[in-house]
Amino acid sequence: MKRLRLVCVAVATIVVAACGSTGGSSGTSTNSYAGKVIKLGAILSITGAGSVYGPQSQNGMMLAVKQINASGGINGATIDLTVKDDASDKAQSAQVAQTMIQADQDLALLGPTLSNSAVAVHPLAESLKTPILAVSTTGINIVPDCNFPDTTPCKYVFRDSLGEQTAIPDNIQSYANDAHPKTGVLLVAQDDKFSSDGGTIVQNTVGQYGISLLKTIKFNKAEADLSPYVTQAVQLKPDVIFITSLGGIPAKIMTEARKQGWQGQFLGGNGFNTATVSAQAGAAGKGARSASAWYIGNTFPSNAGFVSAYKAEYSKDPDQFAAQGYTGIEILADAAKRANLTFTDLAGDRDKLRAAMETVNIQSPLGPFQFTSSHDVNQPVWVIAMDGNGGFTLVHEIKGS
């Protein structure tokens, strides 16, 4: 009996010791984080054409950083996020990225705000082997083929923003199913990649749903006066006007078209999905539909918590760009937590982070979030409509794959 007890004690000791040693080893990995700083850099358009999006992304990111640092950081390491303005300018964007990667030695980057700048920044980050997470770029050939037309997949480029290649066709399909429009006119800004890509996607999609595109009207964003373009569109009396453009321009087009007495449906892309645009359009925008990566009214906890924290912090509603910025930090934090960073070997840490990002699986304000094998977004799509008062209502949910 005594011997049995001795064996039991021995076994128990070994088990406890084993547990202790596992605990110990994970403790070592955690401890290497304690007191360290994880440097992240965000390249955002705080001024210029992208300025209706950049500041929102920045707010979302800052909120996430504040929350994570306040609740003990990443295994004890704090996040140090630097945001720099690229003035919506491609060349400046690339310069900022280069500084962040080489001089500031940031672990990973976020941004840039505009697809137009991403075509310069992403290949740069790829060549310097630094993970970069796009939080608002939705044009084509952003991920994985950042070196387009070279089709070698980019290893370091990710995005958490819903591509226009998904959003615009989903939106057109959902409206075609609801209302069966016959004719459309496309108003497209031709002087930036995001807008002109959107236009190409509209042109390639409408036919599948029996909509004939009467005319494509191109304009430049800096045009003094959009009314002649709108007059051209309205005089064709289409069922739908598609708008692919940035900033306040969709709102101006809507206002002008309604003034000229046109009553049809506006359909657009990510350019619609900010409260600023909805507010500027006001009553003229009511019912204008787009597919969004995010919907403010979703009540699942990861969104409800984000929305209330954002309102408390900034005394205003978040928008899609804020949600994507916030999610961007959550993604990097989750990956950094699992990456077993050394904090001594920057190149090695960047690689570890990149590998960990591929297996991210979190509950975010956008819904359940993972990356596809090509680093693009795998999440639900929300078809939303402007409510005429600066907000949006949910029309349909399209589930992620």
Added chain:
Amino acid sequence: MDQQLLNAIFIGSIYALFAVGYTLVFGVLDILNLAHSAVFMLGAAVTYSLVMNHGQSFWVACILGIAVSGFMGLVIEHVCLRPLRRRQAPPIAALISTIGLALIIVAAIEQGQPGQFFAWLWVDGPNSVAFPSGTIPNPTWHVGDLTLEASKVAIIPISIVLMLVLGYGIRYTQVGRGLRAVAENPRAARLMGLDVDRMISLTLVISSALGGLAGILFGVALGDISPYIGRDNVEVRGLAVIVLGGMGSIPGAVVGGYLLGLIEVAALVTLGSNARGGVAFAALFLMLILRPQGLFGAQLRERI
């Protein structure tokens, strides 16, 4: 084409009003005042800010907006022009100093965000804003296929009346004669007992007030007020207008303004949207080759 013709006249009126201010200064001083586009923007921004952030009525805000713009004329004169004139600097120096002032004004507005130093002036930073519908009286009528919007229709008589008044004033009043004398030969004017500096200040005040008014009309009618409206929309076009019309000629600026509006819209309708800007500047280029003095450019040396 009907609605398009109206569109052309609306935008043409704004070009004309803006260019009249440009050309007035050029006529008197032989200097291109490149701060004019910043004053255009400032007029719109101040008016918007007074209505939206300081609770003023639209009409009061308009008057103050024009007053602030006129005052900027004095600033331009005292900061950018007079010190250089005293030193007999070449006109290019004045051109550069006005560009500098324009950059400063735009940058100041750009920095205007809640909680920052310039918040009293502007709170929307670099963003484009518009008067929310309902804050300004703007009824819209539909006549046949035409859409007539009060804020746009009003531009036409306002511009024409102001330009006629200005034209009359310069031709037939004592002050107008003084301005023309300064334009003709400042030294002779001074010897005749005219206060040349005062005449120049007056020119800049009138010019800037007109520029500010053009900015207000632009912001109201087109629903676009941002730090960049002057730079993006009227700065280069204003130059095109005064070259078309003849440098320094007020009737030329008026006709040139409407002409540019028409050319732009006609290009859009007939050649497609890509052609709009290109055709307008092709016309400018042709004018420079065929008739370098512009439509009303006086070969006889009478100014403004």
